Amino acid sequence: MNPAVAMLIGAAKPLVRPIARVTLGKLPPPASRLTGALAKEGGKPVRDVRLRPWAKVDDFGFRNWYGGARARLRQVFFSGSEGLPQSFAMEFAQQWAHYCGCRHGVLLPHGTDALRLALAAILDHDGLDYGGEVIVPNYSFLASATAPLDRRFGVAFVDVDRDTLLLDPVRVEEAIIPGKTRAILPVHLFGQPADMIALRAIADRHGLKIVEDAAQAHGAALASGPVGSLGDAAGFSFQSSKNLSCGEGGALTTNDEQVFERVYSLHNAGRARVNEQRWEHLTLGWNCRPTEYQAALLLHRFKLFEHNQARRRRNFDLLRDLMREVACLEPLALRAGVRAHGMYMFVMRYKPDHCGERSTDEFLDLVQAEGAPIHRAFTLTMSEQPGMKQLARKRPDYVRRLPTPIADQAVEETVFIPQSVFLGSARDMQDIAAAVCKVQKHCAARALSNRAREAA
Numbered sequence: 001m002n003p004a005v006a007m008l009i010g011a012a013k014p015l016v017r018p019i020a021r022v023t024l025g026k027l028p029p030p031a032s033r034l035t036g037a038l039a040k041e042g043g044k045p046v047r048d049v050r051l052r053p054w055a056k057v058d059d060f061g062f063r064n065w066y067g068g069a070r071a072r073l074r075q076v077f078f079s080g081s082e083g084l085p086q087s088f089a090m091e092f093a094q095q096w097a098h099y100c101g102c103r104h105g106v107l108l109p110h111g112t113d114a115l116r117l118a119l120a121a122i123l124d125h126d127g128l129d130y131g132g133e134v135i136v137p138n139y140s141f142l143a144s145a146t147a148p149l150d151r152r153f154g155v156a157f158v159d160v161d162r163d164t165l166l167l168d169p170v171r172v173e174e175a176i177i178p179g180k181t182r183a184i185l186p187v188h189l190f191g192q193p194a195d196m197i198a199l200r201a202i203a204d205r206h207g208l209k210i211v212e213d214a215a216q217a218h219g220a221a222l223a224s225g226p227v228g229s230l231g232d233a234a235g236f237s238f239q240s241s242k243n244l245s246c247g248e249g250g251a252l253t254t255n256d257e258q259v260f261e262r263v264y265s266l267h268n269a270g271r272a273r274v275n276e277q278r279w280e281h282l283t284l285g286w287n288c289r290p291t292e293y294q295a296a297l298l299l300h301r302f303k304l305f306e307h308n309q310a311r312r313r314r315n316f317d318l319l320r321d322l323m324r325e326v327a328c329l330e331p332l333a334l335r336a337g338v339r340a341h342g343m344y345m346f347v348m349r350y351k352p353d354h355c356g357e358r359s360t361d362e363f364l365d366l367v368q369a370e371g372a373p374i375h376r377a378f379t380l381t382m383s384e385q386p387g388m389k390q391l392a393r394k395r396p397d398y399v400r401r402l403p404t405p406i407a408d409q410a411v412e413e414t415v416f417i418p419q420s421v422f423l424g425s426a427r428d429m430q431d432i433a434a435a436v437c438k439v440q441k442h443c444a445a446r447a448l449s450n451r452a453r454e455a456a
Helices: 003-026 031-035 062-079 085-100 111-124 143-150 169-175 195-205 259-269 292-325 360-369 385-392 405-413 421-422 426-455
Strands: 104-108 135-138 154-158 181-184 211-215 233-237 250-254 328-331 339-342 344-348 399-401 416-420
Touching: 031 154, 062 292, 085 104, 085 250, 085 292, 104 111, 104 259, 104 292, 104 344, 111 143, 111 211, 111 233, 111 250, 135 143, 143 154, 154 169, 169 195, 181 195, 233 292, 250 259, 292 328, 292 421, 344 405, 344 421, 360 426, 385 399, 385 426, 399 416, 405 416, 416 421
Parallel strands: 135 154, 135 181, 154 399, 181 211, 211 233
Antiparallel strands: 104 250, 233 250, 328 344, 344 416
Protein backbone atom coordinates (compact mmCIF):
# COMPACT_ATOMS: atom_id res chain seq x y z
CA MET A 1 0.00 0.00 0.00
CA ASN A 2 1.16 3.49 -0.79
CA PRO A 3 2.64 4.95 2.44
CA ALA A 4 0.76 8.20 1.93
CA VAL A 5 -2.57 6.33 1.60
CA ALA A 6 -1.79 4.26 4.70
CA MET A 7 -1.06 7.42 6.64
CA LEU A 8 -4.41 8.95 5.59
CA ILE A 9 -6.31 5.80 6.59
CA GLY A 10 -4.56 5.74 9.98
CA ALA A 11 -5.41 9.38 10.58
CA ALA A 12 -9.06 8.76 9.70
CA LYS A 13 -9.56 5.87 12.14
CA PRO A 14 -10.16 8.04 15.25
CA LEU A 15 -12.96 9.80 13.34
CA VAL A 16 -14.85 6.62 12.40
CA ARG A 17 -16.68 6.10 15.71
CA PRO A 18 -17.86 9.74 16.18
CA ILE A 19 -19.05 9.89 12.55
CA ALA A 20 -20.82 6.54 12.91
CA ARG A 21 -22.58 7.71 16.07
CA VAL A 22 -23.76 10.94 14.43
CA THR A 23 -25.00 9.03 11.37
CA LEU A 24 -26.76 6.37 13.44
CA GLY A 25 -28.43 9.04 15.51
CA LYS A 26 -30.00 10.57 12.38
CA LEU A 27 -31.21 7.33 10.82
CA PRO A 28 -34.84 6.34 11.51
CA PRO A 29 -35.05 3.26 13.74
CA PRO A 30 -35.90 0.08 11.81
CA ALA A 31 -39.53 -0.96 12.22
CA SER A 32 -38.36 -4.30 13.66
CA ARG A 33 -37.05 -2.49 16.71
CA LEU A 34 -40.46 -1.02 17.47
CA THR A 35 -42.85 -3.73 16.32
CA GLY A 36 -40.79 -6.90 15.94
CA ALA A 37 -40.06 -9.58 18.50
CA LEU A 38 -39.12 -8.56 22.01
CA ALA A 39 -35.38 -8.19 22.59
CA LYS A 40 -35.65 -10.73 25.41
CA GLU A 41 -36.90 -13.24 22.84
CA GLY A 42 -34.27 -12.60 20.20
CA GLY A 43 -35.61 -9.44 18.55
CA LYS A 44 -33.85 -6.11 18.13
CA PRO A 45 -34.04 -3.74 21.13
CA VAL A 46 -35.67 -0.35 20.71
CA ARG A 47 -32.37 1.16 21.80
CA ASP A 48 -28.95 -0.47 21.73
CA VAL A 49 -27.32 1.19 24.72
CA ARG A 50 -23.87 0.05 23.57
CA LEU A 51 -24.14 2.48 20.66
CA ARG A 52 -26.40 5.05 22.30
CA PRO A 53 -25.88 5.07 26.08
CA TRP A 54 -28.20 7.12 28.24
CA ALA A 55 -27.17 10.61 29.27
CA LYS A 56 -25.13 11.12 32.42
CA VAL A 57 -24.17 14.20 34.38
CA ASP A 58 -21.82 15.81 31.86
CA ASP A 59 -19.52 17.96 33.98
CA PHE A 60 -16.74 15.37 34.28
CA GLY A 61 -15.06 16.22 30.97
CA PHE A 62 -11.91 18.22 30.28
CA ARG A 63 -13.92 21.35 29.42
CA ASN A 64 -15.45 21.57 32.88
CA TRP A 65 -12.26 20.43 34.58
CA TYR A 66 -10.14 23.16 33.02
CA GLY A 67 -13.06 25.59 33.03
CA GLY A 68 -13.44 25.79 36.79
CA ALA A 69 -13.20 22.61 38.88
CA ARG A 70 -9.42 22.34 38.49
CA ALA A 71 -8.84 25.89 39.70
CA ARG A 72 -11.15 25.48 42.72
CA LEU A 73 -9.61 22.19 43.87
CA ARG A 74 -6.09 23.41 43.17
CA GLN A 75 -6.76 26.43 45.37
CA VAL A 76 -7.69 24.16 48.27
CA PHE A 77 -4.71 21.86 47.67
CA PHE A 78 -2.17 24.68 47.80
CA SER A 79 -3.89 26.74 50.49
CA GLY A 80 -2.91 24.53 53.38
CA SER A 81 -6.51 24.81 54.66
CA GLU A 82 -8.37 21.65 53.66
CA GLY A 83 -10.72 21.88 56.65
CA LEU A 84 -10.93 24.75 59.13
CA PRO A 85 -11.52 27.68 58.86
CA GLN A 86 -14.01 26.40 56.23
CA SER A 87 -13.94 29.43 53.93
CA PHE A 88 -15.36 27.58 50.91
CA ALA A 89 -17.84 25.66 53.09
CA MET A 90 -19.26 28.89 54.50
CA GLU A 91 -19.35 30.47 51.04
CA PHE A 92 -21.34 27.60 49.55
CA ALA A 93 -23.63 27.28 52.59
CA GLN A 94 -24.60 30.93 52.23
CA GLN A 95 -25.17 30.60 48.49
CA TRP A 96 -27.34 27.52 48.98
CA ALA A 97 -29.32 29.09 51.82
CA HIS A 98 -30.02 32.16 49.68
CA TYR A 99 -31.10 29.92 46.78
CA CYS A 100 -33.55 28.17 49.14
CA GLY A 101 -34.99 31.46 50.42
CA CYS A 102 -33.26 31.19 53.80
CA ARG A 103 -31.01 33.43 55.85
CA HIS A 104 -28.76 30.69 57.21
CA GLY A 105 -27.08 27.52 55.99
CA VAL A 106 -24.48 25.01 57.20
CA LEU A 107 -22.58 22.60 54.94
CA LEU A 108 -22.23 19.09 56.40
CA PRO A 109 -20.65 15.76 55.39
CA HIS A 110 -23.98 14.00 54.71
CA GLY A 111 -27.69 14.66 54.33
CA THR A 112 -28.36 12.40 57.33
CA ASP A 113 -26.21 14.73 59.44
CA ALA A 114 -28.40 17.64 58.37
CA LEU A 115 -31.58 15.87 59.52
CA ARG A 116 -30.24 14.71 62.88
CA LEU A 117 -28.65 18.06 63.74
CA ALA A 118 -31.82 19.89 62.64
CA LEU A 119 -33.93 17.84 65.06
CA ALA A 120 -31.40 18.25 67.89
CA ALA A 121 -31.28 22.02 67.32
CA ILE A 122 -34.94 22.89 66.86
CA LEU A 123 -35.97 20.73 69.85
CA ASP A 124 -32.86 21.65 71.91
CA HIS A 125 -32.25 17.98 72.67
CA ASP A 126 -28.81 16.59 73.55
CA GLY A 127 -29.66 13.03 72.53
CA LEU A 128 -28.66 11.49 75.86
CA ASP A 129 -32.14 10.28 76.76
CA TYR A 130 -35.51 9.71 75.09
CA GLY A 131 -36.65 12.90 73.36
CA GLY A 132 -40.23 12.12 72.34
CA GLU A 133 -41.58 11.03 68.97
CA VAL A 134 -41.14 12.24 65.39
CA ILE A 135 -43.77 11.44 62.73
CA VAL A 136 -42.30 10.16 59.44
CA PRO A 137 -43.82 8.72 56.24
CA ASN A 138 -43.40 4.96 55.92
CA TYR A 139 -42.33 5.31 52.29
CA SER A 140 -38.87 6.89 52.03
CA PHE A 141 -35.14 6.18 52.22
CA LEU A 142 -34.22 4.77 55.62
CA ALA A 143 -32.30 7.88 56.74
CA SER A 144 -35.66 9.63 57.24
CA ALA A 145 -36.11 7.31 60.24
CA THR A 146 -32.54 6.63 61.36
CA ALA A 147 -31.75 10.34 61.71
CA PRO A 148 -34.36 10.83 64.51
CA LEU A 149 -33.39 7.51 66.10
CA ASP A 150 -29.74 8.58 66.19
CA ARG A 151 -30.71 11.49 68.47
CA ARG A 152 -32.90 9.18 70.60
CA PHE A 153 -36.21 10.31 69.23
CA GLY A 154 -38.82 7.64 68.66
CA VAL A 155 -40.41 7.35 65.21
CA ALA A 156 -44.07 6.92 64.28
CA PHE A 157 -44.52 5.52 60.76
CA VAL A 158 -47.66 6.82 59.03
CA ASP A 159 -49.16 6.38 55.58
CA VAL A 160 -48.76 8.44 52.43
CA ASP A 161 -51.14 10.04 49.96
CA ARG A 162 -52.41 7.65 47.29
CA ASP A 163 -51.80 9.95 44.31
CA THR A 164 -48.38 11.41 45.18
CA LEU A 165 -46.89 8.98 47.77
CA LEU A 166 -46.09 12.02 49.93
CA LEU A 167 -46.82 12.25 53.65
CA ASP A 168 -50.61 12.31 54.20
CA PRO A 169 -51.61 15.20 56.53
CA VAL A 170 -54.79 13.36 57.61
CA ARG A 171 -52.78 10.36 58.79
CA VAL A 172 -50.31 12.70 60.53
CA GLU A 173 -52.99 14.34 62.65
CA GLU A 174 -54.44 10.94 63.57
CA ALA A 175 -51.00 9.81 64.80
CA ILE A 176 -50.28 12.73 67.15
CA ILE A 177 -50.06 11.85 70.85
CA PRO A 178 -50.16 15.01 73.01
CA GLY A 179 -47.10 15.30 75.22
CA LYS A 180 -45.22 12.63 73.23
CA THR A 181 -45.21 13.80 69.61
CA ARG A 182 -42.69 16.61 69.14
CA ALA A 183 -42.02 17.02 65.42
CA ILE A 184 -43.11 16.12 61.89
CA LEU A 185 -40.54 15.10 59.29
CA PRO A 186 -42.16 15.36 55.82
CA VAL A 187 -40.14 14.00 52.89
CA HIS A 188 -40.16 15.84 49.55
CA LEU A 189 -40.00 12.47 47.86
CA PHE A 190 -38.55 12.00 44.35
CA GLY A 191 -38.35 15.79 43.98
CA GLN A 192 -41.98 16.77 44.68
CA PRO A 193 -42.73 19.00 47.70
CA ALA A 194 -45.04 17.63 50.39
CA ASP A 195 -48.24 19.43 51.40
CA MET A 196 -46.48 21.92 53.64
CA ILE A 197 -49.47 24.24 54.04
CA ALA A 198 -51.60 21.50 55.62
CA LEU A 199 -48.69 20.15 57.66
CA ARG A 200 -47.78 23.63 58.94
CA ALA A 201 -51.37 24.16 60.08
CA ILE A 202 -51.32 20.83 61.95
CA ALA A 203 -47.96 21.62 63.55
CA ASP A 204 -49.18 25.02 64.72
CA ARG A 205 -52.37 23.56 66.21
CA HIS A 206 -50.43 20.99 68.23
CA GLY A 207 -47.28 22.98 69.04
CA LEU A 208 -44.98 20.79 66.90
CA LYS A 209 -41.84 21.54 64.89
CA ILE A 210 -41.22 20.63 61.24
CA VAL A 211 -37.96 19.40 59.70
CA GLU A 212 -38.10 19.07 55.91
CA ASP A 213 -36.31 16.07 54.44
CA ALA A 214 -35.34 17.74 51.16
CA ALA A 215 -32.58 15.27 50.27
CA GLN A 216 -34.24 14.56 46.91
CA ALA A 217 -35.73 17.97 46.18
CA HIS A 218 -33.00 20.37 45.04
CA GLY A 219 -34.66 23.35 43.39
CA ALA A 220 -38.22 22.25 44.18
CA ALA A 221 -40.73 24.88 45.26
CA LEU A 222 -44.33 25.49 46.21
CA ALA A 223 -46.25 28.65 45.44
CA SER A 224 -45.47 29.67 49.03
CA GLY A 225 -41.70 29.34 48.59
CA PRO A 226 -38.74 27.02 47.88
CA VAL A 227 -38.26 23.79 49.82
CA GLY A 228 -35.77 24.37 52.58
CA SER A 229 -37.64 27.47 53.75
CA LEU A 230 -41.05 25.89 54.49
CA GLY A 231 -40.32 24.29 57.87
CA ASP A 232 -38.33 25.18 60.97
CA ALA A 233 -35.24 23.67 59.33
CA ALA A 234 -34.43 21.44 56.37
CA GLY A 235 -31.83 18.88 55.36
CA PHE A 236 -30.43 18.41 51.83
CA SER A 237 -28.13 15.72 50.43
CA PHE A 238 -25.32 16.06 47.87
CA GLN A 239 -24.65 12.32 47.61
CA SER A 240 -23.48 11.04 44.24
CA SER A 241 -26.93 10.24 42.80
CA LYS A 242 -28.40 13.68 43.51
CA ASN A 243 -29.05 16.50 41.01
CA LEU A 244 -26.28 18.49 42.71
CA SER A 245 -23.50 16.31 44.06
CA CYS A 246 -20.01 16.27 45.52
CA GLY A 247 -19.93 12.50 46.07
CA GLU A 248 -21.08 12.76 49.69
CA GLY A 249 -22.37 15.88 51.40
CA GLY A 250 -25.32 17.60 53.00
CA ALA A 251 -26.63 21.01 53.99
CA LEU A 252 -28.99 22.43 56.58
CA THR A 253 -31.06 25.54 55.91
CA THR A 254 -33.14 27.61 58.33
CA ASN A 255 -34.53 31.07 58.89
CA ASP A 256 -34.25 30.70 62.68
CA GLU A 257 -31.18 32.47 64.08
CA GLN A 258 -31.15 30.40 67.27
CA VAL A 259 -31.41 27.11 65.38
CA PHE A 260 -28.54 28.20 63.12
CA GLU A 261 -26.29 29.01 66.08
CA ARG A 262 -27.06 25.66 67.71
CA VAL A 263 -26.40 23.72 64.52
CA TYR A 264 -23.11 25.51 63.96
CA SER A 265 -21.99 24.62 67.47
CA LEU A 266 -23.23 21.02 67.17
CA HIS A 267 -21.32 20.46 63.92
CA ASN A 268 -18.10 22.12 65.19
CA ALA A 269 -17.42 20.20 68.42
CA GLY A 270 -19.50 22.57 70.56
CA ARG A 271 -17.59 25.73 69.67
CA ALA A 272 -19.41 29.05 69.39
CA ARG A 273 -19.69 30.62 65.93
CA VAL A 274 -18.98 34.17 67.17
CA ASN A 275 -15.60 34.69 68.85
CA GLU A 276 -14.79 31.04 68.30
CA GLN A 277 -12.02 29.65 70.53
CA ARG A 278 -10.20 26.49 69.52
CA TRP A 279 -10.08 24.99 73.02
CA GLU A 280 -13.42 26.32 74.28
CA HIS A 281 -16.54 24.12 73.93
CA LEU A 282 -19.67 25.91 75.11
CA THR A 283 -22.12 23.12 74.31
CA LEU A 284 -22.14 19.39 73.65
CA GLY A 285 -21.15 18.97 70.00
CA TRP A 286 -19.60 16.68 67.42
CA ASN A 287 -17.25 17.00 64.48
CA CYS A 288 -19.58 17.08 61.46
CA ARG A 289 -17.44 19.40 59.37
CA PRO A 290 -17.02 18.70 55.63
CA THR A 291 -13.72 19.06 53.80
CA GLU A 292 -13.00 22.12 51.69
CA TYR A 293 -12.75 19.83 48.66
CA GLN A 294 -16.46 19.02 48.95
CA ALA A 295 -17.29 22.71 49.18
CA ALA A 296 -15.03 23.62 46.25
CA LEU A 297 -16.71 21.04 44.02
CA LEU A 298 -20.18 22.25 45.03
CA LEU A 299 -19.26 25.88 44.34
CA HIS A 300 -18.16 24.86 40.84
CA ARG A 301 -21.18 22.67 40.07
CA PHE A 302 -23.71 25.05 41.55
CA LYS A 303 -22.95 27.44 38.67
CA LEU A 304 -24.30 24.79 36.25
CA PHE A 305 -27.23 23.70 38.41
CA GLU A 306 -30.03 25.85 36.98
CA HIS A 307 -28.89 25.13 33.42
CA ASN A 308 -29.05 21.39 34.08
CA GLN A 309 -32.40 21.68 35.86
CA ALA A 310 -33.86 23.44 32.82
CA ARG A 311 -32.76 20.53 30.60
CA ARG A 312 -34.24 18.04 33.01
CA ARG A 313 -37.50 19.98 33.13
CA ARG A 314 -37.97 19.98 29.34
CA ASN A 315 -37.47 16.23 29.08
CA PHE A 316 -39.40 15.49 32.27
CA ASP A 317 -42.45 17.31 30.90
CA LEU A 318 -42.06 15.70 27.47
CA LEU A 319 -41.97 12.19 28.93
CA ARG A 320 -45.12 12.91 30.97
CA ASP A 321 -46.87 13.81 27.71
CA LEU A 322 -45.57 10.73 25.90
CA MET A 323 -46.64 8.42 28.72
CA ARG A 324 -50.28 9.42 28.18
CA GLU A 325 -50.28 6.82 25.40
CA VAL A 326 -49.17 4.08 27.81
CA ALA A 327 -51.63 2.15 29.97
CA CYS A 328 -49.31 -0.09 32.00
CA LEU A 329 -47.37 2.78 33.62
CA GLU A 330 -48.98 5.74 35.37
CA PRO A 331 -46.76 8.69 36.43
CA LEU A 332 -47.35 9.95 39.95
CA ALA A 333 -49.73 12.88 40.15
CA LEU A 334 -48.38 16.40 40.51
CA ARG A 335 -49.82 18.24 43.49
CA ALA A 336 -51.67 21.49 42.98
CA GLY A 337 -49.54 24.40 44.15
CA VAL A 338 -46.21 22.85 43.10
CA ARG A 339 -44.30 25.65 41.37
CA ALA A 340 -41.21 23.57 40.58
CA HIS A 341 -40.53 19.84 40.74
CA GLY A 342 -37.02 18.82 41.78
CA MET A 343 -36.94 16.07 39.09
CA TYR A 344 -34.79 13.68 41.08
CA MET A 345 -36.72 10.68 39.78
CA PHE A 346 -39.53 10.18 37.26
CA VAL A 347 -41.71 7.77 39.22
CA MET A 348 -44.56 5.63 37.89
CA ARG A 349 -46.95 2.96 39.10
CA TYR A 350 -46.87 -0.30 37.18
CA LYS A 351 -50.31 -1.73 36.31
CA PRO A 352 -49.98 -5.43 35.50
CA ASP A 353 -53.58 -5.77 34.26
CA HIS A 354 -52.53 -3.73 31.19
CA CYS A 355 -49.45 -5.88 30.58
CA GLY A 356 -50.65 -9.46 30.57
CA GLU A 357 -50.48 -9.72 34.39
CA ARG A 358 -46.67 -9.83 34.28
CA SER A 359 -45.07 -9.19 37.65
CA THR A 360 -43.18 -5.95 38.23
CA ASP A 361 -39.82 -7.72 38.00
CA GLU A 362 -40.84 -9.55 34.81
CA PHE A 363 -41.97 -6.29 33.23
CA LEU A 364 -38.72 -4.54 34.17
CA ASP A 365 -36.68 -7.42 32.78
CA LEU A 366 -38.45 -6.96 29.41
CA VAL A 367 -38.23 -3.15 29.17
CA GLN A 368 -34.61 -3.11 30.30
CA ALA A 369 -33.80 -5.61 27.54
CA GLU A 370 -35.32 -3.05 25.13
CA GLY A 371 -32.83 -0.53 26.52
CA ALA A 372 -35.18 1.48 28.75
CA PRO A 373 -33.56 2.80 31.99
CA ILE A 374 -36.49 1.91 34.28
CA HIS A 375 -35.81 0.40 37.72
CA ARG A 376 -37.55 -0.68 40.92
CA ALA A 377 -38.01 1.99 43.57
CA PHE A 378 -38.04 1.10 47.30
CA THR A 379 -38.72 -2.62 47.69
CA LEU A 380 -39.67 -2.38 51.39
CA THR A 381 -41.29 0.25 53.55
CA MET A 382 -39.04 1.65 56.27
CA SER A 383 -40.90 -0.19 59.03
CA GLU A 384 -40.39 -3.51 57.19
CA GLN A 385 -36.64 -3.14 56.76
CA PRO A 386 -34.94 -6.00 58.68
CA GLY A 387 -32.94 -3.63 60.86
CA MET A 388 -36.02 -1.61 61.79
CA LYS A 389 -38.06 -4.73 62.62
CA GLN A 390 -35.23 -5.93 64.84
CA LEU A 391 -35.13 -2.57 66.63
CA ALA A 392 -38.92 -2.61 67.08
CA ARG A 393 -38.65 -5.99 68.82
CA LYS A 394 -35.80 -4.87 71.08
CA ARG A 395 -37.00 -1.30 71.74
CA PRO A 396 -40.77 -1.11 71.12
CA ASP A 397 -40.88 2.26 72.89
CA TYR A 398 -38.87 3.77 69.99
CA VAL A 399 -40.88 2.43 67.03
CA ARG A 400 -44.61 2.83 66.40
CA ARG A 401 -46.14 1.63 63.14
CA LEU A 402 -49.60 2.80 62.20
CA PRO A 403 -51.52 1.09 59.34
CA THR A 404 -49.87 2.05 56.03
CA PRO A 405 -51.73 0.18 53.25
CA ILE A 406 -50.85 2.71 50.54
CA ALA A 407 -47.13 2.62 51.35
CA ASP A 408 -47.29 -1.20 51.52
CA GLN A 409 -48.79 -1.30 48.03
CA ALA A 410 -46.35 1.27 46.65
CA VAL A 411 -43.33 -0.97 47.24
CA GLU A 412 -44.93 -3.61 45.02
CA GLU A 413 -45.64 -1.40 42.01
CA THR A 414 -43.40 1.68 41.96
CA VAL A 415 -40.69 2.11 39.31
CA PHE A 416 -38.47 5.06 38.39
CA ILE A 417 -36.15 6.66 35.84
CA PRO A 418 -33.10 8.45 37.37
CA GLN A 419 -32.50 12.17 37.00
CA SER A 420 -29.38 11.84 34.85
CA VAL A 421 -31.42 10.41 31.96
CA PHE A 422 -33.27 13.72 31.68
CA LEU A 423 -30.05 15.48 30.73
CA GLY A 424 -30.44 13.81 27.33
CA SER A 425 -32.55 14.60 24.28
CA ALA A 426 -36.18 14.50 23.15
CA ARG A 427 -35.40 11.35 21.19
CA ASP A 428 -34.25 9.70 24.42
CA MET A 429 -37.71 10.29 25.87
CA GLN A 430 -39.32 8.89 22.71
CA ASP A 431 -37.20 5.74 22.98
CA ILE A 432 -38.33 5.18 26.57
CA ALA A 433 -42.00 5.50 25.63
CA ALA A 434 -41.50 3.28 22.56
CA ALA A 435 -39.83 0.55 24.63
CA VAL A 436 -42.71 0.52 27.13
CA CYS A 437 -45.33 0.51 24.35
CA LYS A 438 -43.60 -2.40 22.61
CA VAL A 439 -43.51 -4.51 25.78
CA GLN A 440 -47.09 -3.60 26.70
CA LYS A 441 -48.38 -4.53 23.24
CA HIS A 442 -46.62 -7.91 23.16
CA CYS A 443 -47.61 -8.90 26.70
CA ALA A 444 -51.24 -7.85 26.27
CA ALA A 445 -51.51 -9.66 22.91
CA ARG A 446 -49.98 -12.82 24.35
CA ALA A 447 -52.32 -12.77 27.35
CA LEU A 448 -55.32 -12.36 25.04
CA SER A 449 -54.13 -15.27 22.89
CA ASN A 450 -53.65 -17.46 25.94
CA ARG A 451 -57.15 -16.69 27.19
CA ALA A 452 -58.59 -17.52 23.76
CA ARG A 453 -56.79 -20.86 23.72
CA GLU A 454 -58.03 -21.68 27.21
CA ALA A 455 -61.58 -20.80 26.23
CA ALA A 456 -61.34 -22.97 23.10
